[in-house]
Amino acid sequence: KAGVTQTPRYLIKTRGQQVTLSCSPISGHRSVSWYQQTPGQGLQFLFEYFSETQRNKGNFPGRFSGRQFSNSRSEMNVSTLELGDSALYLCASSFALEADTQYFGPGTRLTVL
Amino acid sequence: QQQVKQSPQSLIVQKGGISIINCAYENTAFDYFPWYQQFPGKGPALLIAIRPDVSEKKEGRFTISFNKSAKQFSLHIMDSQPGDSATYFCAASMQGGSEKLVFGKGTKLTVNP
Numbered sequence: 275k276a277g278v279t280q281t282p283r284y285l286i287k288t289r290g291q292q293v294t295l296s297c298s299p300i301s302g303h304r305s306v307s308w309y310q311q312t313p314g315q316g317l318q319f320l321f322e323y324f325s326e327t328q329r330n331k332g333n334f335p336g337r338f339s340g341r342q343f344s345n346s347r348s349e350m351n352v353s354t355l356e357l358g359d360s361a362l363y364l365c366a367s368s369f370a371l372e373a374d375t376q377y378f379g380p381g382t383r384l385t386v387l
Numbered sequence: 388q389q390q391v392k393q394s395p396q397s398l399i400v401q402k403g404g405i406s407i408i409n410c411a412y413e414n415t416a417f418d419y420f421p422w423y424q425q426f427p428g429k430g431p432a433l434l435i436a437i438r439p440d441v442s443e444k445k446e447g448r449f450t451i452s453f454n455k456s457a458k459q460f461s462l463h464i465m466d467s468q469p470g471d472s473a474t475y476f477c478a479a480s481m482q483g484g485s486e487k488l489v490f491g492k493g494t495k496l497t498v499n500p
Contacts, residue, residue: 316492317478317490318490319487319488330487374436376488377433378432380428380430381430
């Protein structure tokens, strides 16, 4: 069974731009979560989607948003990029909303110049 | 407020030695405690996980020890190998929580040959 895939793997943007990252969960998994990983703050939860609905949201500004499609694929969007948004963005999938075990993708490395 | 505190930040162990990483949590509602292993350029991979009704769980060379009264849990890597060199993250979650997973800051383990 294929793992979680994320595209693109690397992105370079400039301040003020917006960016969209994509995640395809493991086949059969319906819950997708997003995390931001930085050297200073570590791994921080952004949001979780299940059945095309945002179920939980972390403590991030409204510039960070996401959505989930009927095939469970998910995208996250960051608008008006800031230098501090440079990070590894990780997507994780789990079988169901109540499922604890999450499987992570390789991440998208975003650099904001 | 950091809900899961992990120590040490870095750890150097000789091949064949025991690596021990500790985590402490505040929220007694947490009911699932996984450990993740992350290699450079990769996403975190689930290593082993425990629930509070068990004091110890062993999988191969990896053991989680859990102390509910002290709100602490630790990862022991027996017979550490150079291939174990990675960053290890403890995490915690609870059903119905606002965050899917709350992570510790990570421990960079180096196993010298």
